[in-house]
Amino acid sequence: MQSRSHDVALRITDELTTAGIKLVASLPDNWISDLIRCVDADPRLHHVPVNREESAIGLCSGAYMGGMGSVALMGASGFMTVIYALTKINYTYEIPIFLMITLRGAWGDHHKHHVSNGLYLKPILDTLNLPTTIIENPDQIGMISKAYHHGKNYARPVVVALTRDLLK
Amino acid sequence: MKFLDCVSHIAERRSNQLVVTSAGNSAQAWWAATRDSSGTFYLEASMSLSTMFASGLALAQPQADVWAFMGDGAFCMNPGMLMVERDMNLPNLTHFLLSNRHYGATSNADLPNMAKNDYAAIARGMGLERVYSFDNLAALKAGFDEAVLRNKPGHSFVVLEVEPFDDAEQRLPQPPLDGPELKYRFGRHVEAAFHADIFGYQL
Numbered sequence: 270m271q272s273r274s275h276d277v278a279l280r281i282t283d284e285l286t287t288a289g290i291k292l293v294a295s296l297p298d299n300w301i302s303d304l305i306r307c308v309d310a311d312p313r314l315h316h317v318p319v320n321r322e323e324s325a326i327g328l329c330s331g332a333y334m335g336g337m338g339s340v341a342l343m344g345a346s347g348f349m350t351v352i353y354a355l356t357k358i359n360y361t362y363e364i365p366i367f368l369m370i371t372l373r374g375a376w377g378d379h380h381k382h383h384v385s386n387g388l389y390l391k392p393i394l395d396t397l398n399l400p401t402t403i404i405e406n407p408d409q410i411g412m413i414s415k416a417y418h419h420g421k422n423y424a425r426p427v428v429v430a431l432t433r434d435l436l437k
Numbered sequence: 438m439k440f441l442d443c444v445s446h447i448a449e450r451r452s453n454q455l456v457v458t459s460a461g462n463s464a465q466a467w468w469a470a471t472r473d474s475s476g477t478f479y480l481e482a483s484m485s486l487s488t489m490f491a492s493g494l495a496l497a498q499p500q501a502d503v504w505a506f507m508g509d510g511a512f513c514m515n516p517g518m519l520m521v522e523r524d525m526n527l528p529n530l531t532h533f534l535l536s537n538r539h540y541g542a543t544s545n546a547d548l549p550n551m552a553k554n555d556y557a558a559i560a561r562g563m564g565l566e567r568v569y570s571f572d573n574l575a576a577l578k579a580g581f582d583e584a585v586l587r588n589k590p591g592h593s594f595v596v597l598e599v600e601p602f603d604d605a606e607q608r609l610p611q612p613p614l615d616g617p618e619l620k621y622r623f624g625r626h627v628e629a630a631f632h633a634d635i636f637g638y639q640l
Contacts, residue, residue: 292493292496292497315496317496317521317524317525318521318524319489319521320515320517320518320520320521321515321517323484323485323486323489323515324486324489324515324517324518324521325489326486326489327483327486327487327488327489327490327492327493328489328490328492328493328496328521329493330486330490330493331457331489331490331491331492331493331494331495331496331497332493332494332496332497333493333635334478334490334493334494334497334620334623334624334627334635335493335494335495335496335497335498335501335627335633335635336497336498336627336628336633336634336635337493337496337497339493353484354483354484354486357481357482357483357484358480358483358486358490361481361616362616362617362619362620363616363617363620364620421637
C-alpha cells in the first residue's frame with residue numbers, strides 16, 4: 270500500500286505532464302523527496318538534478334527558448350538564493366519560468382532553521398510581484414497546470430508553493 | 438592569444454550554430470565579430486548561467502548545435518555547473534571558457550587564485566572527457582574541428598587562454614538590444630530554423 274505522501278507525489282507528477290512540462294530541474298528538500306523520486310522514475314519527464322538552484326533557473330530559461338516546458342523544483346531556502354537570477358533573466362528578458370517550492374517556515378514547519386523563511390519568503394514573493402499559488406491539499410493539485418500556463422502568458426516567473434500538510 | 442582574434446576565428450568557423458554569450462567581454466567580442474541579432478542570445482550579467490541556459494536550449498532542440506561562451510570570472514562563481522553538464526553530456530553543446538584570469542566586465546579586476554586556476558583539470562576532475570585547451574591561435578585553428586565538431590559523442594569543454602581586453606577594447610559596444618526584443622528575435626529565429634513552437638503563436 271502506498272503512503273499518502275507518495276500518492277500525492279504521483280498526482281503532482283501526473284499534473285506536470287498534463288500541463289505539458291517535459292523537463293524538471295531539481296534540488297532536494299525533505300518535503301519533496303517523494304516527489305523528486307516520482308519525477309525521476311517517470312519516463313515522460315526529463316529529470317536533471319542540478320548543483321545549485323540558480324543553475325535550475327538558467328536551465329529552465331534556456332529550455333523555454335528552445336520550446337520545452339519545464340519546472341524548477343526546489344525548497345524555500347533554495348528559492349531565496351535565486352532572486353538575482355530571476356530578476357536578471359526572467360524579468361529582464363521576460364522569459365517565463367515555473368517554480369515549485371516548499372512553503373517552509375509556515376505553520377506546521379517545526380524546524381527552527383526555517384524561521385527565516387517564515388519571516389521573509391512571502392514578503393519577498395510580494396516584493397517581486399511574483400504570482401504565487403499555495404497548494405495545501407490534494408484537491409488543489411490541478412492548480413499546477415493553471416499556474417504554469419498563466420506564467421507562459423504572463424511572460425515572467427510564477428510560483429506554486431507546496432505546504433507540509435500536502436506533502437507529508 | 439588576443440581575445441578578439443580568438444572570438445573572431447570562432448565566428449569565422451560558425452555555420453548555423455545557436456550561440457549564447459555571457460556578460461561583458463564575450464558579448465562585446467561576439468557582437469564586434471558578427472553583429473548577429475537573431476541567432477545569438479546575449480545573456481547579460483547572469484553571473485555564471487550562460488552554459489546552463491545553453492544546456493536547456495540544447496536539450497530542447499537536439500538538432501541544433503549550441504555554442505556557449507563564458508568568462509572565467511563567471512565560471513569561478515559556479516564551477517559545479519560542470520557536474521550538471523557532465524551528467525547531461527549533450528553532444529550538441531560546446532562550452533567555450535574564455536580565460537583571461539580577470540573579471541573582464543568589471544575593469545579587469547583580479548580573479549582569486551588567478552595564476553594557478555587550471556580549468557581543464559577542474560573539468561577532468563568532474564569526469565568530463567572531451568576537454569580541450571588552447572593558448573594560441575594556431576593551436577586553436579588546428580584543433581578546432583576535433584574540439585567542436587558536429588555529431589561529436591558528447592559535450593565539449595574548450596578552455597581558451599586569452600589576454601584581457603585593453604582599454605580601447607573595453608570601450609567596444611555592448612549589443613544594443615533590450616531584453617524582450619532579444620527574446621523575440623532569437624525565439625523567432627529558433628522557431629524558423631528548427632520548426633519549434635516557443636511562443637505559442639505565429640505572426
